[in-house]
Structures are given as structure tokens and as C-alpha cells.
Amino acid sequence: MDQFTAPALMLRGISKSFGSIKANSNVDLELRHGEILALLGENGSGKTTLMNMVAGIYYPDDGQIFIDGEEVVISSPKDAFKYKIGMIHQHFKLIDLFSAAENIVLGVKDGTRYNIREVNERVRQIADRYGFIIDPTQKIHEMSVSQKQTVEILKVLYRGADILILDEPTAVLTPQETSKLFEVLRKMKADGKSIIIITHKLHEVLAISDRVAVLRKGEHIATVNTAESTESSLTEMMVGKKVTLNIDRAIPENIRRRLVVSSLSGKNEDGMQILDNVSFTAFGGEILGIAGIAGSGQRELLEAIAGIYVPEAGEILYADPGRDGDNDGNGSSDSDLIDLRKKTPMQIRELGVRLSFVPEDRLGMGLVGSMDITDNVMLRSYRNGPFSLLDRNQPRQLAQDIVNDLGVVTPNLQTPVRRLSGGNVQKVLVGREIASAPSLLMAAYPVRGLDINSSYAIYNLLNEQKANGVAVIFVGEDLDVLLALSDRLLVLNSGRVSGILDARQTTKEEVGFLMTKSHDAPDDGSDKKDGGERQ
Amino acid sequence: MLFLDFLINAFAFGITFLYGSTGEIITEKAGHLNLGIPGIMGVGGACGCAALNIMCAAGNLPPWLIVIIGLLAAFAGGALMGLLYSFLTVTLRSNQNVTGLAMTIFGIGLTKYLFYTLAKKPANSETPVIHYLKALDYYRFPFAGQKSSLVYCGIMVFLGIAIAIVASIILTRTRVGLHLRAVGESPATADAAGINVTRYKYVATIIGSGIAALGGLFYIMDYQGSQEAYLSIEAMGWLSVALVIFSLWRPYLSIIGSFVFGALFILASYLPVFGVSVNMATSNLIKTLPYVVTILVLIVTSIINRRENQPPASLGVSYFREDR
Structure with missing residues (x-):
């Protein structure tokens, strides 16, 4: 009886820190049965960290998690499966070399003898039920991004998940693929699943969700009904202050x-x-x-x-x-x-000629992860100067300028860049390339x-x-x-x-x-x- | 029949590498490049020989028991080395290459020490070498027979092939194998799927080291049948590591590969018998052929560049769950 009144998932006072950086502080969240809840927030607002705690990837420093009104402890992904929680991560957790079905069955211990043919058959059944198109025997490295995402979703459905968490699922999809995904999500909702979708894109929030929970700087700001929200009201909650959505564009001279x-x-x-x-x-x-x-x-x-x-x-x-x-x-x-x-x-x-950024590999091509900001800045200047000895003062000054001007969040200049969050790594990289005239x-x-404010900082730099x-x-x-x-x-x-x-x-x-x-001939003309x- | 003799010899010799590479493949499938294999094979051989020696000295034990205890001791010696390596690389996350090389240096040193104490003549009795040779007789029980026939091979030849086949089946056909390969490809993925990554890494490394150690015992006690053989065990270890690459991380290909390696390695000693005269330098050069073919395999697989023929994607990378 409790099951029908209590929310599918409830978080109370969840906190989590990484070193001195607070990722989440005292977050409350509620997911009702059979709803789609959008989790909205700027980058670094702690959305993914929060959901990782529900999925058992991280363990909260403080706070409680309730499933159907019962307090639970989720200390590993295995526990999350036990409570029928499945998370589809932004970076797919798939093994390239394995087939779709092998990835789907990975980690499942249902007591039956391992038989890949039976798994293939079950995957096909689940796919048919929700309208996915997939070949369970296809290898992941032969798949497109949206196919890989399908495998991720099937993976959690195969485990019988009732609560699905999707971390920015549309980031990698074309508009057509996105609308297909939303159709599938609505079918799942109709099937009684409770869904959390993490996203930046406001129009998608408005299109798919029943309610919206907004996080800002690791704190829960509010949860509102989507029907009563607009893009600007959500933006305001998300960023805290009004951000001009106009980019100044001068006529080229x-x-x-x-x-x-x-x-x-x-x-x-x-x-x-x-x-x-x-x-x-x-x-x-x-x-x-x-x-x-x-x-x-x-x-x-x-x-x-x-x-x-x-x-x-x-x-x-x-x-x-x-x-x-x-x-x-x-x-x-x-x-x-x-x-x-x-x-x-x-x-x-x-x-x-400066190439400031290669997306798939921002650490690999642009920066050395284990070196600090100053050293990374020096990668562009170490050839300067008459002697073999390096001048560290100038790069240190430049590094300090980049940190100040672009608002890089770092404990200090000596922190290895691999320890910074993705957005901050990008700021260091772009700042360095622009500094070289x-x-x-x-x-x-x-x-x-990057969050909206840092994005604008970058746009202004490009305009300059x-x-x-x-x-x-x-x-x-x-x-x-x-x-x-x-x-x-x-x-x-x-x-x-x-x-x-x-x-x-x-x-x-x-x-x-x-x-x-x-x-050319379209691969999917339907x-x-x-x-x-x-x- | 001279050529048949050559083939059988190559086959039997290759079993040394087969043990080593099967063990190393299991370890590498868990994402750990264990360069301690030469040391582990040495220590395994030493422990096995020590156990056999002690058993023989103990008197009237049934031969099958002596054999089994010898095998278990070798396995245990290797497994202990594997445990040490796992503790360093999995739990303490030290660099795998450095740790592996240190294990080899340590292992070879320990091997020499153990054999030296084994061969030392105790004050009160005859030399232990006698037990040692007696052990050899028991040890080849029950298959050892006529030279120049397959039956000449001792039980460990068939055990080695059986282990390779079983390892192959486990890796490709079972849930445990699927999970193990997942750990080596992407520990983060395996972890998220609820697989105990640490346990898989430990168990695979320990079992793999134990199997490789049997290769050490085989080489010293069976193939060479001489305690002096421990001096060349390190080379056998490196060839086993090379065989892993040659057989594209597949234990069943390793069976064929071990035969090729065995043939190439003993080719130099058979050439004079076949009527081709070679001097010392040339014969040593010929012994490098296994490495040459390994490089050729590397070149060919790099050109073909199929994902299936590459090493496990996370080989050599330490895994830490909360690493962002």
C-alpha cells in the first residue's frame, strides 16, 4: 500500500565532496511512479554526481536514499540493480569488442547457464516491446552512436530496471534520433517506468518531462511542474541571474x-x-x-x-x-x-595558425594531464628564450591570468589539469591558444x-x-x-x-x-x- | 626417424611456452601485463623441484602422489608470486611494467638461491641430487616411454594442452570468461555492470601465475631433466611473453604457436644433424627466430588492424573507481 503513495525514489539531504570541491550539498529530490523527471542544471552543478550516487558509482558522504518509501543503502552498482535502478551514462559504458547482447548480459547473474543465443532472443523481445531496432549480435565498434545508446538502454531494461536515469541522452543524437528516443521514453513511461533525464536543453525539458528539478552549484533549487514552466523561468532558476542570450556580433571590418x-x-x-x-x-x-x-x-x-x-x-x-x-x-x-x-x-x-581544440580528446592532444596549468601553458613557450633553461615566471603569470579571466575553478596553479573538471580544462586550453596571438x-x-557564463566568456574571446x-x-x-x-x-x-x-x-x-x-542512398528512410x- | 624426432622434440619443448603464455593470457585478459613471468616460472620450477626432492627423500610414497605434490608446489610458488604482483599493481596501483620487471629480477634471484640450496650437499647424507634424479623417474609417470614417439612425453605435456583448451573455453564460452574479458577491456564498464573488478584481477593474475609456474617445473624437470636448466629459465619466460603476442591473446592459437616457437628454438641444434653446419654465432642467431616471427605477427596484425586481434584495451592501466 505504501508502494502506491510513496515516491519511486526519494533523496534526503544528500552531500558529496571531492577533495575541497563540494559537488552536492544537502540535496532533496523526489521521483514519482510513472513520471519523467528532468534534472536541469549548468555544468558542474552536480547533476551527474548526484545520479551516480543513486546508481552506486559514488557513495554519498551524507544523506539518505529511499526506494518506495524504504530507506536503502546503495554502495555499488550491484546494489542499484537490486533496487531496479538503471543508469545510462553520458559516456557509454560499453565494451567495443563485445556484441550488443554480450554487453547487455554483462554482470547479470540470474542463476541460469550462460547461453548467448537465449540472451539474443530475450534482447530481441525487449527491443520489440519498446520499438527499438537492433541486431543483438552486432559488435559495438561497428555501431553508430544512437545504436550504442540503444544498447545502453536495453542493458538496464534487461536487468528489469523500473527507475531509469539518462545522463544527457540527446547530446549525441540528431533531431530525428532524439524524437525517436522520446517516443521510446513515453512508451516506457506508459509501461510504468519512472525516468530521470539529465539535460541542458530547455526545449527538450519542455517537450518530454512531467516535472523539472533544478540544481545549481550542487544545491537543489526547486522542483516545478513542466506545464507551469517556460524556457526563461527555467533558465532563471538554473543560472540564478539573468544571462543575456544575445551574442554581440560586430559587422566584419x-x-x-x-x-x-x-x-x-x-x-x-x-x-x-x-x-x-x-x-x-x-x-x-x-x-x-x-x-x-x-x-x-x-x-x-x-x-x-x-x-x-x-x-x-x-x-x-x-x-x-x-x-x-x-x-x-x-x-x-x-x-x-x-x-x-x-x-x-x-x-x-x-x-x-592555431588549432585550439580537438573535442574527442581534449587532454590527449592539447594538454598533458599530469602536468599543472603553468607547465601546460609553457608547452607553447618553451622554445622561447636564448638558453636551454626555462623561464617559468612569464608562463606562471599567463596561467594566473587565464585562471582569473576565465574563472577556472582550481585549488591552485600546481594542480595537475587532469584533476580539473572538463569545463575548466577547456578554459585553460582555449585561454592558452588565444594568448599566443x-x-x-x-x-x-x-x-x-561549459556552463552558460563560461561559454559567453569564450564567445567574447573569439569576438575579440x-x-x-x-x-x-x-x-x-x-x-x-x-x-x-x-x-x-x-x-x-x-x-x-x-x-x-x-x-x-x-x-x-x-x-x-x-x-x-x-x-547518397539514405540508410534509414523510414x-x-x-x-x-x-x- | 630424424625429422619425427625433431617434431616431437619441438612439440615437447614448446609446452614450456604454452604454460607460460596460457598463464600470461589469463592475466592479460584481466588487464594486467605481468612481465614477472620469467621470474614466476623460475620460482615455480624451484618450488616444484624442492617439493619433489623432499617427497623422494621421505621414502615410500606412491609416485602419483609425488607428482601431484610437485605440481601443487610449483603452482603454489607461482601463485604466491602472482599474489605479490596483484597486491602491488591492483591494490597499491603501482606501475605494471616496473613491478613486473622487478618481479622477474627478484624471481630469478630467488630461483638461483633455491636451486643452490637444493643442490648443496647436506652434512649428514648423500647429495640431494640423487633424490632429484629419482624424482625425475617418478615424475614422468605415467606416460613416459620410448624416445622418438609421442608417448615419450610426460604427463605435463598433455596437462599443458588441456589447460590451454580449458582456458580457451572458459574465456570464450562462459559468463566468467565474458566478465574477465570485460575487466581487461574496460574495468569501468565492468564495474558499472556490477562485476567485482578487483577480485577478477586478483584471481586471474594468481591463477595465471600458477599456470605459468608449472611451465617452469616442466622445463627444468621434464624437458631438460637437469637442475642446471634453471640457468636458462629466464629466456623461456620472455619467449612465453612473446608467444602471447604471437597467438593474438588466444590460448588455442597458443598451442600451435608454442610448437612453432619450440621448433624455431631447437632448429639450431638440429641443423647439423640435418647436414647443415652452423657455428656458435649462427646457432644463437637462429634462436632469436621466435622473436623475429613475433615481430612479423605484430607487423601483420598492425597492418590488418582488426579490433579482435589487438591486446585488451585496458592492458597496463591501473583502475581506480573514483578517478574522474
């Missing part, structure tokens, strides 16, 4: 041709055509936005310009601003252009994982660079930001340029369409209702 890319083509490691005849020109004094679904060739394009990735064909020509000083108007003549493909990455750097700045996903005559190439994922920040917008679609648009004129729908339209009627 005195633009000069800085980079001419023509007919660039290349394959990736798997032999897939990742760049296909890409041509564009980037100008100093403007921001060229690059939009596209993740993996459309953005990474290879930037790395080709930086000299890291070797394309098969095409030209990358660079107009050195140091050599065209008295040459106004359209920049330098063709004879002054430098072919970057003949240069080493080091020579390209010395020309003033580039002439061409390429920033890929520089605000991924633009005003200084730097050619800025900005690869982004949030279309609103791309449209508000860029002067021109290049849309990549499966390695091809599907359009170069005036960012002031175009619409989100147009960009979205160019991003997703298929120029769900084309949004955007299909255009053209």
Missing part, C-alpha cells in the same frame, strides 16, 4: 583573405571518405562557423589545416598577414600564398561542457580575436550559437560542403536541413517527417 582551401579530399583510418572535395575561403576579421553532425569531417578538416592530418588531394593555401602589410582590399596576391601542405605542423604553428584561430567545440583581424574558424554543435556568433556558416555533411550561408540571413531550419539531408518536405 577590413576583411582579408587568410586561408583558401580548395578541393580537399581524404579518407579516415577506416578508409571511409571523410573529406570530399571541400572548398572554402576564410577571411581575417570574420568568424567562419562550421556546422555539421558529429563526425562529418570537422576534425579532419581542422587537422588538415594544422598539418596533423594528411589529406589525399586538394590545396590549403595561407596568406601570411606578416607579408601583405601594405596590401589592402582583398589581401595578398596569389603568388604570396603559402602552401600549408608542404609545411610541418611546427612551421604551420609558427605562421600563426594567432592569425588563424581554429576552435572546435570550445564551449562543449575577430576584431583584432584574426580569421576565426569556429566548429560548433549548438545551432543557435553558431547562428548568433558566426559571420558566415559552412555546413559539412558527410565530408562535403553542403552550403556556405550568410549566418545573419539563414534560419536554423535551413542549416539543420543542410546538415542532415542525404546525398523517419523523414521533419524536414523531408523541404526542397
Whole structure:
């Protein structure tokens, strides 16, 4: 009887600290039976940490957890399974080498003899019930991101979870995949499951949830009914103060041709055509936005310009601003252009080309995790100075400036960067690259994982660079930001340029369409209702 | 039949590597690169020999009991080394490469010490070497027979193959194997799935070390049949580690691989018999062939680059749950 009145999950006074940083303090939360609760908050507000405690990944320092009104102790993921709690993490916890079914059955001890054929069959049954399309025998490393997410969801359903926690499930999905996911979630809700969805995206909160719980700086601010909320009321709760949603965009002045890319083509490691005849020109004094679904060739394009990735064909020509000083108007003549493909990455750097960010691997390519902020700043300056001895004072000053200006949260400058949260790592990286006075700045996903305030700090930095005559190439994922920040917008679609648009004129729908339209045979033509009627 | 003799010899010799590599594969599947294998094989051999010696000196024990106790002692010696390695790398999370190399250096030293004390002549009686040789007779019970026939091989040859086959089946066909491979691929994933990562790492490393240690006993007592053989046990250990790569982390391929390694290693000593004269330098060069083919395998698998042929993804990486 208690079961029907008590909430499915209730948290009371949950606190958790990592060292001196408080991730959660005194959080109360309630999830009712058969509802979808959105957990909303800026980055670093402690949403994922809180949910990890429910899933048994972390153990709370303080507080109580109740399931159906009964107090429980969840000290390991195993305990979470016992209480029928399943979490789908943002970074998938799947084993690439295993098939979908092997991943799903991993860790399940139901007393039966291990038989992969029976598992395959059960997975198929569950998939059919909720409308997933999946081949249980397919290996994970052959799957797309949304397929992997399906495996994650099936994994918790296979264990009979009644409470599902999804950590930013739409971050990796296209709009079509997102709407499919939401359909599935509604089916689960109808089936009596209770669901928590962690997200940043306000329109999704409004679209899918019954109630919204807002976290700010590790504290629970409020839980409100979605029907009574608006985007601006939620934003206000989330950030605490009004954030201007307008990015100041100056009209580009005195633009000069800085980079001419023509007919660039290349394959990736798997032999897939990742760049296909890409041509564009980037100008100093403007921001060229690059939009596209993740993996459309953005990474290879930037790395080709930086000299890291070797394309098969095409030209990358660079107009050195140091050599065209008295040459106004359209920049330098063709004879002054430098072919970057003949240069080493080091020579390209010395020309003033800066690649500030590679998303999948911010620690791997940009920073050394075990070194502190000062040392990482020095990675860009250690060649300076007449002697082999290093000057540490200047980098330390610069590191301090980055920490102060961008609001990097760190105990001190001596903390290894791997101990900082993702957003803070990004600030260090972007701050360092901008500090080196580039002439061409390429920033890929520089605000991924950052909260709104830090994102704006980055946008302002990019705009400053633009005003200084730097050619800025900005690869982004949030279309609103791309449209508000860029002067021109290049849309990549499966390695091809599907359009170069005036960012002031175009619409989100147009960009979205160019991003997703298929120029080959579509692999999934069944769900084309949004955007299909255009053209 | 000279060539058959060569093949049987290669086959029997390869069993040393088969034990070592089966043990190491089980360990590596849990994500731990145990470079202590040479030391572990040495210590295992020493413990096994010591037990056999003591059993023989004790008098009228049935041969099968002597054999079993010898095997158990070798396994236990290796397992203890494995326990030490696990404690250092799993619990204290020390660097696996450094720890492994230290285990080898320590293990080889300990092996030499143990054999020295074994061979030492006690004040009151005949030399222990006599027991030692007597043990050898019992030890090959019950299969040892005519040279130049498969029956010549002792029981440990067949035990080694059986262990490799069983390990293969466990790894690919059972829940335990699935979990073990998950731990080696991605301990965080396995942990989130409710698998006790620490326990799997400990058990796999300890059992793996025990199995590798049997290889040490086999090499010294059975294949070489001489206490001097402990001097070359370290080389056998490194070849076992190389065989893991050669057999692409699959115990059943390791059975074939061990034969190839065995053949290549003894090729130098058979060439004169086959009528090809080689000098000392050349013969030593030929003994490097197992390493050469391992490098070739590495080159080929790198070019083909199939995910299935790569080492476990988390090999050599310590796992700490709350690491952010």
C-alpha cells in the first residue's frame, strides 16, 4: 500500500565532496511512479554526481536514499540493480569488442547457464516491446552512436530496471534520433517506468518531462511542474541571474583573405571518405562557423589545416598577414600564398595558425594531464628564450591570468589539469591558444561542457580575436550559437560542403536541413517527417 | 626417424611456452601485463623441484602422489608470486611494467638461491641430487616411454594442452570468461555492470601465475631433466611473453604457436644433424627466430588492424573507481 503513495525514489539531504570541491550539498529530490523527471542544471552543478550516487558509482558522504518509501543503502552498482535502478551514462559504458547482447548480459547473474543465443532472443523481445531496432549480435565498434545508446538502454531494461536515469541522452543524437528516443521514453513511461533525464536543453525539458528539478552549484533549487514552466523561468532558476542570450556580433571590418582551401579530399583510418572535395575561403576579421553532425569531417578538416592530418588531394593555401602589410582590399596576391601542405605542423604553428581544440580528446592532444596549468601553458613557450633553461615566471603569470579571466575553478596553479573538471580544462586550453596571438584561430567545440557564463566568456574571446583581424574558424554543435556568433556558416555533411550561408540571413531550419539531408542512398528512410518536405 | 624426432622434440619443448603464455593470457585478459613471468616460472620450477626432492627423500610414497605434490608446489610458488604482483599493481596501483620487471629480477634471484640450496650437499647424507634424479623417474609417470614417439612425453605435456583448451573455453564460452574479458577491456564498464573488478584481477593474475609456474617445473624437470636448466629459465619466460603476442591473446592459437616457437628454438641444434653446419654465432642467431616471427605477427596484425586481434584495451592501466 505504501508502494502506491510513496515516491519511486526519494533523496534526503544528500552531500558529496571531492577533495575541497563540494559537488552536492544537502540535496532533496523526489521521483514519482510513472513520471519523467528532468534534472536541469549548468555544468558542474552536480547533476551527474548526484545520479551516480543513486546508481552506486559514488557513495554519498551524507544523506539518505529511499526506494518506495524504504530507506536503502546503495554502495555499488550491484546494489542499484537490486533496487531496479538503471543508469545510462553520458559516456557509454560499453565494451567495443563485445556484441550488443554480450554487453547487455554483462554482470547479470540470474542463476541460469550462460547461453548467448537465449540472451539474443530475450534482447530481441525487449527491443520489440519498446520499438527499438537492433541486431543483438552486432559488435559495438561497428555501431553508430544512437545504436550504442540503444544498447545502453536495453542493458538496464534487461536487468528489469523500473527507475531509469539518462545522463544527457540527446547530446549525441540528431533531431530525428532524439524524437525517436522520446517516443521510446513515453512508451516506457506508459509501461510504468519512472525516468530521470539529465539535460541542458530547455526545449527538450519542455517537450518530454512531467516535472523539472533544478540544481545549481550542487544545491537543489526547486522542483516545478513542466506545464507551469517556460524556457526563461527555467533558465532563471538554473543560472540564478539573468544571462543575456544575445551574442554581440560586430559587422566584419577590413576583411582579408587568410586561408583558401580548395578541393580537399581524404579518407579516415577506416578508409571511409571523410573529406570530399571541400572548398572554402576564410577571411581575417570574420568568424567562419562550421556546422555539421558529429563526425562529418570537422576534425579532419581542422587537422588538415594544422598539418596533423594528411589529406589525399586538394590545396590549403595561407596568406601570411606578416607579408601583405601594405596590401589592402582583398589581401595578398596569389603568388604570396603559402602552401600549408608542404609545411610541418611546427612551421604551420609558427605562421600563426592555431588549432585550439580537438573535442574527442581534449587532454590527449592539447594538454598533458599530469602536468599543472603553468607547465601546460609553457608547452607553447618553451622554445622561447636564448638558453636551454626555462623561464617559468612569464608562463606562471599567463596561467594566473587565464585562471582569473576565465574563472577556472582550481585549488591552485600546481594542480595537475587532469584533476580539473572538463569545463575548466577547456578554459585553460582555449585561454592558452588565444594568448599566443594567432592569425588563424581554429576552435572546435570550445564551449562543449561549459556552463552558460563560461561559454559567453569564450564567445567574447573569439569576438575579440575577430576584431583584432584574426580569421576565426569556429566548429560548433549548438545551432543557435553558431547562428548568433558566426559571420558566415559552412555546413559539412558527410565530408562535403553542403552550403556556405550568410549566418545573419539563414534560419536554423535551413542549416539543420543542410546538415542532415542525404546525398547518397539514405540508410534509414523510414523517419523523414521533419524536414523531408523541404526542397 | 630424424625429422619425427625433431617434431616431437619441438612439440615437447614448446609446452614450456604454452604454460607460460596460457598463464600470461589469463592475466592479460584481466588487464594486467605481468612481465614477472620469467621470474614466476623460475620460482615455480624451484618450488616444484624442492617439493619433489623432499617427497623422494621421505621414502615410500606412491609416485602419483609425488607428482601431484610437485605440481601443487610449483603452482603454489607461482601463485604466491602472482599474489605479490596483484597486491602491488591492483591494490597499491603501482606501475605494471616496473613491478613486473622487478618481479622477474627478484624471481630469478630467488630461483638461483633455491636451486643452490637444493643442490648443496647436506652434512649428514648423500647429495640431494640423487633424490632429484629419482624424482625425475617418478615424475614422468605415467606416460613416459620410448624416445622418438609421442608417448615419450610426460604427463605435463598433455596437462599443458588441456589447460590451454580449458582456458580457451572458459574465456570464450562462459559468463566468467565474458566478465574477465570485460575487466581487461574496460574495468569501468565492468564495474558499472556490477562485476567485482578487483577480485577478477586478483584471481586471474594468481591463477595465471600458477599456470605459468608449472611451465617452469616442466622445463627444468621434464624437458631438460637437469637442475642446471634453471640457468636458462629466464629466456623461456620472455619467449612465453612473446608467444602471447604471437597467438593474438588466444590460448588455442597458443598451442600451435608454442610448437612453432619450440621448433624455431631447437632448429639450431638440429641443423647439423640435418647436414647443415652452423657455428656458435649462427646457432644463437637462429634462436632469436621466435622473436623475429613475433615481430612479423605484430607487423601483420598492425597492418590488418582488426579490433579482435589487438591486446585488451585496458592492458597496463591501473583502475581506480573514483578517478574522474
